[in-house]
Amino acid sequence: xxxxxxxxxxxxxxxxxxxxxxxxxxxxxxxxxxxxxxxxxxxxxxxxxxxxxxxxxxxxxxxxxxxxxxxxxxxxxxxxxxxxxxxxxxxxxxxxxxxxxxxxxxxxxxxxxxxxxxxxxxxxxxxxxxxxxxxxxxxxxxxxxxxxxxxxxxxxxxxxxxxxxxxxxxxxxxxxxxxxxxxxxxxxxxxxxxxxxxxxxxxxxxxxxxxxxxxxxxxxxxxxxxxxxxxxxxxxxxxxxxxxxxxxxxxxxxxxxxxxxxxxxxxxxxxxxxxxxxxxxxxxxxxxxxxxxxxxxxxxxxxxxxxxxxxxxxxx
Amino acid sequence: xxxxxxxxxxxxxxxxxxxxxxxxxxxxxxxxxxxxxxxxxxxxxxxxxxxxxxxxxxxxxxxxxxxxxxxxxxxxxxxxxxxxxxxxxxxxxxxxxxxxxxxxxxxxxxxxxxxxxxxxxxxxxxxxxxxxxxxxxxxxxxxxxxxxxxxxxxxxxxxxxxxxxxxxxxxxxxxxxxxxxxxxxxxxxxxxxxxxxxxxxxxxxxxxxxxxxxxxxxxxxxxxxxxxxxxxxxxxxxxxxxxxxxxxxxxxxxxxxxxxxxxxxxxxxxxxxxxxxxxxxxxxxxxxxxxxxxxxxxxxxxxxxxxxxxxxxxxx
Numbered sequence: 001x002x003x004x005x006x007x008x009x010x011x012x013x014x015x016x017x018x019x020x021x022x023x024x025x026x027x028x029x030x031x032x033x034x035x036x037x038x039x040x041x042x043x044x045x046x047x048x049x050x051x052x053x054x055x056x057x058x059x060x061x062x063x064x065x066x067x068x069x070x071x072x073x074x075x076x077x078x079x080x081x082x083x084x085x086x087x088x089x090x091x092x093x094x095x096x097x098x099x100x101x102x103x104x105x106x107x108x109x110x111x112x113x114x115x116x117x118x119x120x121x122x123x124x125x126x127x128x129x130x131x132x133x134x135x136x137x138x139x140x141x142x143x144x145x146x147x148x149x150x151x152x153x154x155x156x157x158x159x160x161x162x163x164x165x166x167x168x169x170x171x172x173x174x175x176x177x178x179x180x181x182x183x184x185x186x187x188x189x190x191x192x193x194x195x196x197x198x199x200x201x202x203x204x205x206x207x208x209x210x211x212x213x214x215x216x217x218x219x220x221x222x223x224x225x226x227x228x229x230x231x232x233x234x235x236x237x238x239x240x241x242x243x244x245x246x247x248x249x250x251x252x253x254x255x256x257x258x259x260x261x262x263x264x265x266x267x268x269x270x271x272x273x274x275x276x277x278x279x280x281x282x283x284x285x286x287x288x289x290x291x292x293x294x295x296x297x298x299x300x301x302x303x304x305x306x307x308x309x310x311x312x313x314x315x316x
Numbered sequence: 317x318x319x320x321x322x323x324x325x326x327x328x329x330x331x332x333x334x335x336x337x338x339x340x341x342x343x344x345x346x347x348x349x350x351x352x353x354x355x356x357x358x359x360x361x362x363x364x365x366x367x368x369x370x371x372x373x374x375x376x377x378x379x380x381x382x383x384x385x386x387x388x389x390x391x392x393x394x395x396x397x398x399x400x401x402x403x404x405x406x407x408x409x410x411x412x413x414x415x416x417x418x419x420x421x422x423x424x425x426x427x428x429x430x431x432x433x434x435x436x437x438x439x440x441x442x443x444x445x446x447x448x449x450x451x452x453x454x455x456x457x458x459x460x461x462x463x464x465x466x467x468x469x470x471x472x473x474x475x476x477x478x479x480x481x482x483x484x485x486x487x488x489x490x491x492x493x494x495x496x497x498x499x500x501x502x503x504x505x506x507x508x509x510x511x512x513x514x515x516x517x518x519x520x521x522x523x524x525x526x527x528x529x530x531x532x533x534x535x536x537x538x539x540x541x542x543x544x545x546x547x548x549x550x551x552x553x554x555x556x557x558x559x560x561x562x563x564x565x566x567x568x569x570x571x572x573x574x575x576x577x578x579x580x581x582x583x584x585x586x587x588x589x590x591x592x593x594x595x596x597x598x599x600x601x602x603x604x605x606x607x608x609x610x611x612x613x614x615x616x617x618x619x620x621x622x623x624x625x626x627x628x629x630x631x632x
Contacts (some may be wrong), residue, residue: 119435119472122472130471138510151470156471157448199466
């Protein structure tokens, strides 16, 4: 076998790692290998195992991974083309099905969409599933975050600039006290915490979070509630959504990411491409050294990669 | 069915405005003329009249009514002239500002309207009060009342006719268990009443009656003085048999010493174009007196005339 062959084998091995599939390489390499080269490939690669009956058998886990990686482009296209209302409704349904580890998607949608967009998702959910979002969230979520999550997906926040500073200050104090009292009462069980975070307008909350720092020696609320995941995500999504989305991207790109976390890459890019992707792209390198575009070049393949890069380039 | 009567040949909005202007001009006000016009126009027509009046005379018709009319007559005409969504927003805001635990207006708006009407009311609330309905309800109510009312006003129930019988069985059981334990504000009890579709709730409550022998509202009468139970019963009634609920509000409003004009006005104005015909039938069945007789006996003057006109009394 020539060095060229081993180089090619390397390329094929890499085509399925990361995100998506390098279709062109697969076509040009696999399409031309002869039987010997194909057999050698099966023998040397870790995708196959020598079976007792004397053939190289494809590892089932790898076939499953292949399926997922081939589908990644399709899913991205479908998600992108969908009406945003249907998109959010389906994302919510999936998060509920996937379980507690995916409940951050519920917070994400409940907090980062405009009021009419969130209501649109509620309408689409009716059409798709013959149920309301709130009834499903209320009956499926059983943990301590239930109250908060139901309230977040039911909100229809005022979006005007009017803020009552006195109220904002007093509500900041209420939140601060609830956090200080966390040892005695879980902050997500605190009715006022849920009330303030799920009903107040975003401008009002901006003021609330600002005043919060006056009570906490400069520490932001999201720092102080780090251990309460849903609460932390809520505060982040309501104050600096791009910080939250960058974390989701980092988690997705992490080599230890499982499939659900990897899906975050598509979801964030598709749903934020026309919203705050500029800010996300700008802030991303500050913690991560490389730019988001570079990371995607590195970790994604083929059509999937090209599609993401195209979405990232929108508006430039 | 509506009791509103609109003339076969409806004058144009411009003609109506001219007449209204005449009714306001000079000393005093021609109340009969006002009633003869406004009490016989549907919501779309009244909206058109308001718009035309503002364009023609550069004045908001509602402000003029405020100036020219007084007392109960003023309130009934003003409320009637408002768009249903604005009216609900106004009534809801009034209810939160002077909220007492016997106030059932919020329950009426959250449960006796269709999901779409509730959404429109929430939008109107934003526009008029620069706040969200749920933030005001959350801010002005406390304890168990808040636990129930906030989810109720935030709901966007699925509006289909299908009901899941297995779910009805499970949830009837949950309701019953909590009622037996007197856990009236239990999360699951509130969850069911605040998020399930009306069709589903109907199925569940029918199942409840079949399985446990009584209407749920009979079981919720355990303590006749408990105001939270009263609100729960109102919730159930508004969701399942609004005509009976409103028939009762009317009966209590009229029988009270001196008549509770607020309740009387509110029911007539909010139901005239919806189901006042059925409410009248329910009222007669329960009280052996036709509604218009009861109204005529207990009210006077222009207020009485307006109410009679809206409830389809022949001579009005």
